[in-house]
Amino acid sequence: MRKEFYLAFVIALVMNILFFVYWTPGLYSLIVLIPFFALGFRDILQKRHAIKANFPVFGHLRYILESIRPEINQYFIESNTDGKPFSREQRSVVYQRAKKVLDTVPFGTQHNVYSQGYEFVTHSMYPKHVEQSDLRTLVGSKHCKQPYSLSLLNISAMSFGSLSPNAILSLNGGAKDGHFAHNTGEGGISPYHLEPTGDLIWQIGTGYFGCRTEEGQFDPELFKKNANLPQVKMIEIKLSQGAKPGHGGILSGKKVTQEIAEIRNVPLGKDVISPPAHTAFHDSKSMLQFISELRLLSNGKPIGIKLCLGHKHEFEDLVSVMVQENNFPDFIVVDGAEGGTGAAPLEFSNYMGMPGMDALVIVVDALKKAGLKEQIKVIATGKITTAFDIVKLLCLGADATYAARSMLLALGCIQALRCNNNTCPAGVATQDPYLFEGLHIPTKRTRVKNFHQETLAAVAHVIGAMGIDHTSKLTRHLLHKRVEENKIKTFAELYPEVTVS
Ligand SMILES: Cc1cc2nc3c(=O)[nH]c(=O)nc-3n(C[C@H](O)[C@H](O)[C@H](O)COP(=O)(O)O)c2cc1C
Structure with missing residues (x-):
């Protein structure tokens, strides 16, 4: 979508030059367009998120939806899986470790330890150090x-x-x-x-x-x-x-x-x-x-x-x-x-x-x-x-x-x-x-x-x-x-x- 973004930028630029020459009030569109394009260029230049770089401006929607997903999930999705091969929990542990951000979970276990199929290892009273x-x-x-x-x-x-x-x-x-x-x-x-x-x-x-x-x-x-x-x-x-x-x-x-x-x-x-x-x-x-x-x-x-x-x-x-x-x-x-x-x-x-x-x-x-x-x-x-x-x-x-x-x-x-x-x-x-x-x-x-x-x-x-x-x-x-x-x-x-x- 980068190509489309550049195209939109060129069209907007040309239109604004025309507005500047023929119809001054049209310049007010700049108030909307400047932040839009500034965000898009920032997305293209940043290196952290391929989705934002590939889909400037619109890529943000994914992160906005992701940020409210836990709440949505509470209402609509019962289990920790969401029909994808890797569950939300599995994906988030990988993302967190890959980014070296917070590596803990809040509030206790997120599994039903009484459900059939629950697997666990047992610990010792005498833990050891492993290199x-x-x-x-x-x-x-x-x-x-x-x-x-x-x-x-x-x-x-x-x-x-x-x-x-x-x-x-x-x-x-x-x-x-x-x-x-x-x-x-x-x-x-x-x-x-x-x-x-x-x-x-x-x-x-x-x-x-x-x-x-x-x-x-x-x-x-x-x-x-x-x-x-x-x-x-x-x-x-x-x-x-x-x-x-x-x-x-x-x-x-x-x-x-x-x-x-x-x-x-x-x-x-x-x-x-x-x-x-x-x-x-x-x-x-x-x-x-x-x-x-x-x-x-x-x-x-x-x-x-x-x-x-x-x-x-x-x-x-x-x-x-x-x-x-x-x-x-x-x-x-x-x-x-x-x-x-x-x-x-x-x-x-x-x-x-x-x-x-x-x-x-x-x-x-x-x-x-x-x-x-x-x-x-x-x-x-x-x-x-x-x-x-x-x-x-x-x-x-x-x-x-x-x-x-x-x-x-x-x-x-x-x-x-x-x-x-x-x-x-x-x-x-x-x-x-x-x-x-x-x-x-x-x-x-x-x-x-x-x-x-x-x-x-x-x-x-x-x-x-x-x-x-x-x-x-x-x-x-x-x-x-x-x-x-x-x-x-x-x-x-x-x-x-x-x-x-
Ligand atoms: C995109 C993709 C390409 C793969 N290509 C091969 C391959 O060329 N040869 C092979 O033996 N397995 C291939 N696999 C299987 C993986 O090597 C692996 O055996 C399998 O996905 C199980 O590991 P996982 O559960 O960690 O994904 C591929 C898997 C993926 C996701």
């Missing part, structure tokens, strides 16, 4: 030559293409400043991922973008070139993601610009197909061989797989082949059916794939039974917005976590739910320069860093209050859930811990 610098885990099995010290919270896979250049630059900048990792998503490594020099986890999907032959097969030489970039710390083979498991994708030829063609190694202007399945392997054994090949080509960097769990027996088969072959990935990322995406078919988004917590338990327990849990690190996702969300996943057996959408909220996403039509008003999930230029990179990279830092500081406080001095001591016994009106169970009762003899 924030300890909130890392070393990823790298015995087969790996370049283990990586991974933060407990990292940026989950989201490609350049689904996100704007400014969003990628800000995310990677935040990762650099806060010493955590940024996953490229399956769209390849773009210059926007490399410029800020933050640590990267390079994701490879079925399209093999950045390491494909012209026919779309895996190209070892191209892979080697990118995998050995110093910024690439780990490599992740994407089998599936929670929001559209088992679904491929087409990138329309119209969207294959020169820039995208170069980044993804695809022909300019032609449709690009990401099939549902990988062509480099077709079963457990060949997948593990592919992992070995990548390990060799990358000179021993950690190689992992990402999946939304589907058929349980397939995963169990994979684990038993890992044991037989004495070969396994260095990490496994577990995404849940509740996961996010830029765009997905409704059926795949709403009715396919295992929910994250159940999947995490199945994966962790299968690895423990096989004696592989020490070798393979498990990274979990799950709509993380608070330290409790992280602690919960760690109690269930995860070693580290990824967050996608809360990182977008930290960037200024307002959940307009327009990621799939290139009109994201916050300039996050769009390739429209008018919209993404409003996203001020230095401000947003600081917000991403702040969100990460404040959330991990809260993790340290929470586990300290639980009487624990290291995340490795978190267990399912410490996590509770009200399952009936008068019954609370621990997660150890709900999902019994595997004991390895």
Whole structure:
């Protein structure tokens, strides 16, 4: 809307010059117009709010409505959710931590602690101190030559293409400043991922973008070139993601610009197909061989797989082949059916794939039974917005976590739910320069860093209050859930811990 604003300004200027010459009373319109345009120019020049920069003057309406929303909600909306994937409470905690403003809630708990499904952790009479610098885990099995010290919270896979250049630059900048990792998503490594020099986890999907032959097969030489970039710390083979498991994708030829063609190694202007399945392997054994090949080509960097769990027996088969072959990935990322995406078919988004917590338990327990849990690190996702969300996943057996959408909220996403039509008003999930230029990179990279830092500081406080001095001591016994009106169970009762003899 900046273009329209400039146009309105020019028209108003010309009209006022004419008024000045022919009709003096017309000048009174200046009384209205000068403050209007002054506000508009201030909006365009300020750097804090992409919405105001993209929609000068009118963008204020959003903030006015937002400021009276708590009162409106009291009258019209009963629960804390408002029909969006992240509730108002979840969004406001991310915004507050990203902006490093007030980080407390007034008046007591805002949850009904007697409602079914209420979850909580228990605290100790003897709290401990936890160092924030300890909130890392070393990823790298015995087969790996370049283990990586991974933060407990990292940026989950989201490609350049689904996100704007400014969003990628800000995310990677935040990762650099806060010493955590940024996953490229399956769209390849773009210059926007490399410029800020933050640590990267390079994701490879079925399209093999950045390491494909012209026919779309895996190209070892191209892979080697990118995998050995110093910024690439780990490599992740994407089998599936929670929001559209088992679904491929087409990138329309119209969207294959020169820039995208170069980044993804695809022909300019032609449709690009990401099939549902990988062509480099077709079963457990060949997948593990592919992992070995990548390990060799990358000179021993950690190689992992990402999946939304589907058929349980397939995963169990994979684990038993890992044991037989004495070969396994260095990490496994577990995404849940509740996961996010830029765009997905409704059926795949709403009715396919295992929910994250159940999947995490199945994966962790299968690895423990096989004696592989020490070798393979498990990274979990799950709509993380608070330290409790992280602690919960760690109690269930995860070693580290990824967050996608809360990182977008930290960037200024307002959940307009327009990621799939290139009109994201916050300039996050769009390739429209008018919209993404409003996203001020230095401000947003600081917000991403702040969100990460404040959330991990809260993790340290929470586990300290639980009487624990290291995340490795978190267990399912410490996590509770009200399952009936008068019954609370621990997660150890709900999902019994595997004991390895
Ligand atoms: C805009 C967007 C793009 C995404 N792109 C990818 C992708 O390229 N590869 C992938 O494995 N997951 C992708 N995801 C899924 C996330 O990486 C993540 O697994 C999922 O959203 C769950 O995390 P969350 O609950 O913190 O959002 C994308 C998610 C979003 C919101």
